[in-house]
Amino acid sequence: MEKKIFNKFLKERGQKFTKERSAILQRIFSYHGHFDTESLYLKIRETGLKASRASVYRTLNLLRECGLIEKVTKTEHGTIYEYTFGHEHHDHMLCIGCGTIIEFYSEDLERLQENICRRQDFKGVTHSLEIRGYCKRCQKNKK
Amino acid sequence: MEKKIFNKFLKERGQKFTKERSAILQRIFSYHGHFDTESLYLKIRETGLKASRASVYRTLNLLRECGLIEKVTKTEHGTIYEYTFGHEHHDHMLCIGCGTIIEFYSEDLERLQENICRRQDFKGVTHSLEIRGYCKRCQKNKK
DNA sequence: ATTGATATTGAGAATCAGTCTCAATTATGG
DNA sequence: CCATAATTGAGACTGATTCTCAATATCAAT
Numbered sequence: 517m518e519k520k521i522f523n524k525f526l527k528e529r530g531q532k533f534t535k536e537r538s539a540i541l542q543r544i545f546s547y548h549g550h551f552d553t554e555s556l557y558l559k560i561r562e563t564g565l566k567a568s569r570a571s572v573y574r575t576l577n578l579l580r581e582c583g584l585i586e587k588v589t590k591t592e593h594g595t596i597y598e599y600t601f602g603h604e605h606h607d608h609m610l611c612i613g614c615g616t617i618i619e620f621y622s623e624d625l626e627r628l629q630e631n632i633c634r635r636q637d638f639k640g641v642t643h644s645l646e647i648r649g650y651c652k653r654c655q656k657n658k659k
Numbered sequence: 660m661e662k663k664i665f666n667k668f669l670k671e672r673g674q675k676f677t678k679e680r681s682a683i684l685q686r687i688f689s690y691h692g693h694f695d696t697e698s699l700y701l702k703i704r705e706t707g708l709k710a711s712r713a714s715v716y717r718t719l720n721l722l723r724e725c726g727l728i729e730k731v732t733k734t735e736h737g738t739i740y741e742y743t744f745g746h747e748h749h750d751h752m753l754c755i756g757c758g759t760i761i762e763f764y765s766e767d768l769e770r771l772q773e774n775i776c777r778r779q780d781f782k783g784v785t786h787s788l789e790i791r792g793y794c795k796r797c798q799k800n801k802k
Numbered sequence: 803a804t805t806g807a808t809a810t811t812g813a814g815a816a817t818c819a820g821t822c823t824c825a826a827t828t829a830t831g832g
Numbered sequence: 833c834c835a836t837a838a839t840t841g842a843g844a845c846t847g848a849t850t851c852t853c854a855a856t857a858t859c860a861a862t
Contacts, residue, residue, distance in 0.1 A: 532829050532838055553819080568841045573820060590733040592849090594819060609781050622775055625768075632765055633790060638752050640792040647776060649783040675809055675858050696848080711812045716849060735820090737848060 518545060518584055518601050525582040539565040540575045541584075550588060550598045550617055588617075589646060607645040613654030661688060661727055661744050668725040682708040683718045684727075693731060693741045693760055731760075732789060750788040756797030 522541055523533045543560050544551065557572045567575075576597060579585045588596045588608065607625070609618040625645070633640040650658070665684060666676045686703050687694065700715045710718075719740060722728045731739045731751060739760075750768070752761040768788070776783040 530838080534829070534839060536840070566841095569819095570821080570841060570843095571839080574839090592818095609776070609779065609783075611781075612784065618779060618781065620775060620779060622771065625771055625775070628765065628768055628771060629788075629790060632763060632768070633752070633792065636752065636761060636763060637795040637798075638754075638761065638790070638792055639798050640752070640790045641755065642792070643788065643790040645772075645786065645788040647772060647781070647783045647786040649776065649781055649785070652780040655780075655782050673809080677810065677857070679811070709812095712848095713812060713814095713850080714810080717810085735847095 521601070522579065522582055522584060526578070531578075536567040536571045537575050537578075539567050540572055541579070544579070544585065544597075544599055547599060550596055552591075552594050552596050554594060586642075589644070607647075609647045609649065609651070611651040611654055612648055613650050613657070616651050618651065664744070665722065665725055665727060669721075674721075679710040679714045680718050680721075682710050683715055684722070687722070687728065687740075687742055690742060693739055695737050695739050697737060731787075750790075752790045752792065752794075754794040754797055755791055756793050756800070759794050761794065 519538070519541060522537070526533050526537075539560055540556070543556060543563070543565070547556075553572060553576060556576075557567075557569055560567050560572070576585065580587065580597075584599065584601045585597045586600045588598050589610075590596075604621060605626075606619040606621040609620065610616075611618070629640065629643060662681070662684060665680070669676050669680075682703055683699070686699060686706070686708070690699075696715060696719060699719075700710075700712055703710050703715070719728065723730065723740075727742065727744045728740045729743045731741050732753070733739075747764060748769075749762045749764040752763065753759075754761070772783065772786060
């Protein structure tokens with residue numbers, strides 16, 4: 517399914533659906549969640565498939581343009597992406613203690629943001645809300 | 660005022676309030692808004708004061724630990740900070756067209772976030788909401 | 803003010819994510 | 833199968849940020 521979408525996207529731009537791009541897409545799909553560039557690259561190597569770092573970076577940019585993945589955040593150790601195709605929009609809580617990412621969605625929050633944009637004559641395209649703090653488990657461990 | 664706070668912070672950690680740190684703090688204070696590391700460094704050079712890039716980076720980290728400034732976002736061209744001491748908490752809209760940053764604050768938004776955290780047993784510490792889109796002017800220019 | 807112990811500075815080296823180069827390779831439509 | 837144009841990968845490059853370390857500055861105690 518996502519293969520079809522990517523393929524169509526590439527064709528429209530006169531670009532090619534190569535082995536490498538296919539391998540990268542497959543691996544990303546296997547995450548069903550968040551991932552960073554380097555571990556994606558390593559995972560591809562592990563599984564015997566091949567794709568250079570350069571190709572991984574290039575393909576991630578293509579997939580982003582095509583709308584299948586999104587940048588979640590930039591950390592000191594690189595960019596974190598998530599596979600968004602077929603996933604509803606959501607925001608993130610990031611646990612400072614253990615790095616866990618919790619996804620959440622709030623209809624009220626979305627509506628409120630639309631109102632805020634309207635008030636400022638701002639045309640919102642995307643947004644990202646990241647709440648940093650401590651997850652249930654890390655709160656316990658601190659005590 | 661902010662000098663006092665920084666000074667106290669440094670003393671508590673057995674660190675020193677140097678000419679360079681003073682110069683950097685002064686320049687940051689003169690922004691009263693957002694700034695990035697490189698333009699801060701250049702501004703310091705311009706005004707005849709001196710501080711190396713290394714010192715600027717080091718001091719920004721200290722000021723962040725001390726709570727006087729905060730990272731707003733990481734872009735491809737470096738980290739953007741803002742002077743937060745004495746400023747109310749707020750969130751940001753970032754214009755994709757011209758890079759303008761619009762600050763806004765919504766009591767409802769804050770309350771809603773607290774509710775969401777409570778529901779997930781998550782103890783929120785900080786959050787950042789960034790809405791990317793087009794400001795009034797850039798919407799006009801596109802037409 | 804002098805001293806001494808310690809923190810800081812700056813210039814440039816080092817690091818690290820990400821992009822670019824370019825010759826060799828591959829996908830794709832006909 | 834061919835021709836053409838896109839892609840690949842290794843490594844060079846870039847740009848932000850951190851690190852190194854010898855020279856210097858700070859500060860508390862004298």
